[in-house]
Amino acid sequence: MNEVERNVLLKRHRDLVDTIDPYELRPFLYSKGVLPGPTYLDDIPIRTKRAEIFLGYIVDTCSFSLFLEALSEDDAFDFLAVKLREDLENITRQNDHESQNVYHELKEDLNSTKRGMVVSFRHKLKRYSMSGATEEFFQECQKITDRWKAIPKPAKFLSNNKDLADMYAMVLDAKMERRRILYDKTLHTDEELFDAMLGMSAYTSSANLPVAMYLVRYGSALLMAGKPVEEALSHVEQAKQRLQTLPACLESGVVLYIEYNMLISKKYENMPTDKMKNRLLKIGAQAIDHFGHEQETVGKDFRRILLIKQALLLLGIGLFLNNLDSVIVSKEDRERAEKLLQEIPTPNYWERMEPRWKVRYHAAKSKLFLLKDQMPESLSEINIASEYATAADSEKEVDNIKETVAFLSERQKLSFE
Template identity: 40%
Template structure:
């Protein structure tokens, strides 16, 4: 289902929970090749909870049309089917009506300057250059505080310019904490600052979209459910319809990609690697509208993310379960790594990117030939060196665990 269809299901969630009975639905869906695990709902005695679990599965594994067809089967729930189809038709008409006027003119000279500033701060985080990061961060905030205290001495353009840079600095701090897995409070912390600052910027819509995406990530990091996080992503996707493809819209899809991969990792749910790869391609496309430097740096990030996704590695590079990596998965990974080796991508590799690259290479060597422990271990050691140098705690833990397993397997076969 697409995002509009999922929002419609969410709007009717309470009625569906009250009305549906999974006993009548699962046989029909099974016949239409919607395959469930054996005894999928047997451990849930309460009917609404069974329906809730079924809906969570279907929104990612069943088309909207097939779900409506299931509701109409044997004339079981035609009234619900009518409501859902009517709502989808109205949504499609509304969407068609706003297509020509919805995009904000975003790409100004100031945006380019702020984008370059923000990207420098990102690279400081990925290179562990905290001194430069802090210098940029404090200057942007001090400039804004000075102008805000003396508002009457500055015009709208000057105030908005300072606000744009200050907002970018706050956003960079959120990302820095995320990279090093530092705590972000959901209230009374940096998220509040970035939300309040967005109202002062030259284009509040883009910061609002970004805030929803950042909040979703912080929520999950603080222990919230992935499903709750994804609802904020859905809201961000709805708002970003007003924006052209850009860095902010790319970041929404970036975080969505991470959530879907993390859900696969946590819940061992099935994952369609081809669909997730397409989402990764969309991320790259959205960032391609920015400057070549920004575009290429994010392209490298996502080529690496797609590579470790194909090899069943999680968001923080841990190996997901014991799933088999196919020959096709290996070929896709090799194509991505070959692309990364092109000079305009390779020569700007940050510490973080180098860590991911060698962790992926280590995993690739092992899955290609699970007797080739020495090469896999050598590459893992290289990845670990970059993880320690950059101070990336979650990835370091995963790489250490993976390399310990490789050593154990190697010693047992020696």
């Protein structure tokens, strides 16, 4: 599908999700070679969730005309085919240059004072999670949850409740992120939480943002549960499609951030190549740019996080601070990492840095000293990282840091013998 046709589906996204069942369209589309198998989506018991995944898949694998034909095959969905065809014809008539003009016509404006309030609230929740401030996190979440649930369902659709809807969607997203930080492998089974996020698209100021966050968080949860990385990445791609009509923002930065984590942990760590390393560095730079379109504080906080992540990548250190033994760190990579880390211990960054990221900063510094064969300094830095990791309750990182401490201690001992 081209950009115009994709945007037509976005316009009718809610109608499609509320109405279609992929099971009824599956035989026809499988016979046309569109779907990967005759039992596609059999493992998804909830119809609306099937519809979401199905729509994300067919925009890349099916032509617009063939999709309309599939809808028309079943009389129950023929009216949707008529609506979609009319939408496409109307847009084509109204625009001399279809793709470019439709893209700008549907572009959403997120730059408002109230948007700033919502983003600040979400960022506060993130910092609580990163700092281990559990009580504060749940108190803030509960305040918004109580306010949202107190509104009668018919009134939830009113425009004056959209700001609160946006904040409640952020609460749901923050709860998912917190469980990811705690490495809760059962997150993907929490249908109530994910369905709640998906359902918020009917109330929020942007219908696309909750859907995009639902997709990318669900993909991340699947990967954490041991599902194939390609399945997880397919959800990231679907999330990107939902954000096509939106400017760079917090959510688009988060999608890139999660894609980065998926690729480094399941692709690069298993088979490190320069091609993948450069791809990751590019995604990291794009994420910094996207976050930079939000408030200055948000942009700066994410910039330091991503600078540290990029330095770790260049130094051959994995997502959970595991040393990638097969990675040879070149002099150029070491110098680039050192330059990135020089920006971190400044008042702009260090004073706001959570223990979780101080762990990673000191682990990177330790590797730098090791590469320079400065063993006492390297051991000192990794011990500092260990102290922060224990305070931050970073279980997976603690185990890897202990291995590094043992290795450096033994190496220093041998150097004295």
